[in-house]
Amino acid sequence: MQSSFIILLCALLLLQGCEDETANNNIYRPDNGNALVLRSELDATLRELIQRHGLTGDPLQGQVLPDIASPLAQLGMKLFFSKALSGNKDVACATCHHPLLGGGDNLSLSIGVDAADPDRLGHKRLLQGNLIPGVSRNAPTTFNSGLWKQFMFHDGRVAQVAGGITTPDVADAQPDPQAGANLVQAQARFPVTSNHEMRGVTFDPAGTPQSCRDRLAERLGGYGNNITPDDALSVAETDYWLDAFRQAYQQPHDQVETLITEQNITAALAEYERSQVFVNHAWKQYVQGNFAAISEPAKQGAVLFFRERGAGGYACASCHRGDFFTDEQFRNVLMPPIGPGKDNRDPQNQQDYGRWLVTQQVEDKFRFRTPSLLNVTVTGPWGHNGAYTSLDAVVRHMLNPFQAALDYDPQQLQQANIPTAQLQPNLREMLGGNTDIAGQVYSEDDVQYLMAFLQTLTDPCVTRPDCLSRWIPSSDPAQQDPMGLQLNARFY
Ligand code: HEC
Ligand code: HEC
Incomplete structure (x- = not known):
């Protein structure tokens, strides 16, 4: 009954030009199907906002990213999960960026080397001796990392610049000739050189970042004279890697020295990371014409998110802009x-000045890169330092930052030993300066609407272990490296 009524109604409207989307607010013909859907006032309002913001629902917009099934991405996956890339063979990239933990680690602040149990992930991961974390920031998700166009890291210290990619290895935002082919590769060259993340203190102790990378390549390939017996891998292990590199790079006769290099290691890592494309969320379907793809509260939330201030909205999209939900600004x-703070001359200070650490421009103090909000429901804790452990708390913060910062309760932290002794003085310093966002009065309903909207930005794959299993190496011993350095994580 009902559907024939809709068809009839539309047939009538078609005669009056309902093909033209702007001519009628109640019926819309999706680009990709023939079903006609009745749409509400709310849909019409949202359709107008979607157009005004130039959204397509698809952040890829024609960009081609690697397939996880490709040989190079497969090698990258092995490397990403291998503890052989850390000084003491105890930390892999996946330790802090595990697909089953939203491409992060579920910790407010990451724990790399010297963990009490290196293979334990999640908020029970502790440092030996119960020490405070040395890493001062929250691990961002590696999901969709291939979509960043300008900056990597919370402070953008790896960045696209005229003539290439700049990194902390070069001065004055000059292009780094060793940066590699893309931002993700340029980034992948740094965790291995960080003492707290992967390097430790005994591997290549007097070396530079570059010598550390080169030594790791030599260790993996079993060549050169620089690796101590303690640091070395077994012959079976280095043979395994040579074989894997020869296959992935399709160079069956290349010598190990030319094949297992820091550039080829990081190119493969980046190929794997860039294959983690998770953009099939309900909001995309909605933008592309399926009006039933998201709930009424989510639609209300979307209106609040995109609408300007003064017009009844919160203008979240002034920063969380476009289909990737970020303007990549600070x-x-x-x-x-x-x-613990970052790079302070006075270790007692425990402040993290964010973008200022890169530019030394006073207005950049406490600025951090606008995060993407795709899959945000699975990427907690939230904020550059994981200060918020629930999504609704960070949404409340974004609605009224000054008040939320004043009222912040560190009791919500689920991780042991996060330094908070300097919270009050550091808060006073931060609140005494400029901010880029003014607080607004908001209602409890609006928080719930915004939450409902944010939930539509999650690709269902990232919540399903069976779907994510393509990005996790098999734990079957027969398919692993001979020394068992593959991280097979435990989450309890
Ligand atoms: C000890 C935990 C830890 C390990 C191990 C680790 N990371 Fe990270 N990763 C982090 C943290 C923390 C950040 C953010 C640092 C910052 O912004 O200053 C980060 C940032 C990143 C980013 C930037 C994402 C973005 O949105 O800008 C990528 C990509 C990444 N890591 C990939 C890797 C790769 C590849 C490896 C292995 C070579 C690795 N990570 C090892 C904790 C870790
Ligand atoms: C002035 C720019 C700006 C506006 C406006 C803005 N945000 Fe943000 N948002 C940011 C930045 C920058 C961060 C990261 C801050 C940090 O980590 O220190 C962030 C973080 C977040 C996070 C945490 C994401 C994560 O992965 O940690 C969420 C959720 C969020 N914003 C939602 C919203 C919502 C909802 C609104 C509107 C009510 C909004 N934001 C308005 C810039 C903005």
């Missing part, structure tokens, strides 16, 4: 300053 949104 903003001070007054995230509560917990954690």
